[in-house]
Amino acid sequence: MSEKQPTSELLQRYLDGTCSDAERKLIDDWYQRLDNEDYATLSDQEILRDLDHVQKKIGLAKPGVPRWLYYVAAATVLIAMGVFLRLAWEPSTSPDHVTGVPLAAKDILPGSDQATLTLSDGRIITLDETNEHPIKGESGAYTIQHVADGIRYDKSGSPVPADPLTPQYHTLETPIGKQVRLTLPDGSNVWLNARSSLTYAANNFEEARTVRLEGEAYFDIFHDTSNPFRVVTEEQIITVLGTKFNVNSYPDELGTTTTLVSGKVEVKPQNGAGLVQLSSGQQAFVDADGMTTHVQSAHIDAAIAWTIGLFKFEGNTIDEVMRQLGRWYDVAIVFEGPKPSTKLWGEVHRNAPAEIPLKLLDFFNFKHEVSLVNGKPRIVIFNQLKKEVKQ
Known part of the structure; x- marks a missing residue:
């Protein structure tokens, strides 16, 4: 040192x-x-x-x-x-501050349903609300239907069987400000939040039933006692039989949070010892090193609010709140001064322009500034609190 x-x-x-x-x-x-x-x-x-x-x-x-x-x-x-x-x-000394163009928060619009699907043969397909059409799988064993309520795999009437020895990995990705719903080949449903990706073997999924997640997803798993479903993240492995749960595993978070809505799941840290079994209403947090697991009671409504079009904050720090807003509205977040530890509560619709959730900052007396820097919206939060109240 x-x-x-x-x-x-x-x-x-x-x-x-x-x-x-x-x-x-x-x-x-x-x-x-x-x-x-x-x-x-x-x-x-x-x-x-x-x-x-x-x-x-x-x-x-x-x-x-x-x-x-x-x-x-x-x-x-x-x-x-x-x-x-x-x-x-001193904001005036920042080069970005000088070049920033004032921007009204009402002009920063919310995200929508959109994703890209990368097939094992290298094809990249953009999926949005305007291109509802079937996509033929590599082996001809299935088609991918992009319909109004999301994406689903359909194997009915496919004459060519899939080769289970050669996995055909698909990766579904959502950019910042987009989300999508996916029905996997085994009938399980996944809601993929903004800036997230899900990778899985499409051709033999009923046997493998394993997905790799980066970002956030809500799972409604098809029950199969003989063949558990697994979700793998950088920090942990989740094993389930049939249940509903949310996983938040964004790289910019402090670790991975698994929130169980119903059923039971087992959470195993990637690099730590031990196995934790969650019951309905519980939440497991595995640190970024994949070592330590902490279990606590969960705010279920807050954890899955995004799946029904809401931001819901239950004592979140302003840093946590702004990370969520940044991913959904595709804006850069900058803190001028130390990040406050003040806790925020509130509920806001995700389909509203950014000015609506930003009213939370006004309510908690945080001054902020919205501008356009190098073509990208930016929100600067100024720490006005000289002495923070300990929660």
Whole structure:
């Protein structure tokens, strides 16, 4: 570890909003000094005084390290801190802020039903509300029907049998701001949320009954006692017989959350020991390392609200809320200053323009700004709260 790494870690915790009150006050004090004085004009004595303050508060200096070397390293970090803090707290210094064009939130429209299907022969098919037509499978053993209520596989009347020894993997993907419903070859139904993908062997699915998920999906599984259904994510493996459950496994979340609506499922972390069995109304969280599993009571309505066209927040942080909005409205989310830990409650229709869910920010006294930067909508949230109320 370098001499300046601990200070860098403190700065990162400050920007993430995870540092302690004492650490936050320390950096606020530094920022105020850097904001009021030109650091380049300070005398040697003033610089040494500041660095002594850093050393005493954080304990950077170690036995055997020459004091002059410590000052050089710490001075570099302190000056870099000033640059980072100015960028974080002064919107006018951000290049994006200068080039951003003001945009009305009412002009940011919600997502819709759309997806792409990649077949094992390399064909990529765009599926949306305007192209309802059958797609012939690679082996001729099935057709894929894109109908009003989603996508489904149909094997009736197919004269050519599938080769079970050669899996034909299909990948269904939804971009940001889109979602789709899929009926798998075994009759199980899957609702795939925005920016998600589902991979499965289409030709012998009734035997394999395994899908790989990235993102979020709600499953209504066809019951087959002799052949369990499996959902594989980066962090875990879920085994089910017949049940309804939601899986949130986005890469930008802290881990994978499995919420059981009805029935029973088994959750096994990919890299950890043990197996957890969930009952209806429970929720399992597996951390991003695929090691630890935590079980708790679930807010079922909130977890599956997206499947019925709602955002529903039950004490979510503003960071969690904005990740959901960003994926659905295809907008970049920027926080000016540390991310607040304030909890939000509310329910909003997903088919409304972005100005409707953004009213939640106004209700909880968060100032925000909407603009167009390089052709992409961006929402900036300003942390106006000097002292956050602990929930």
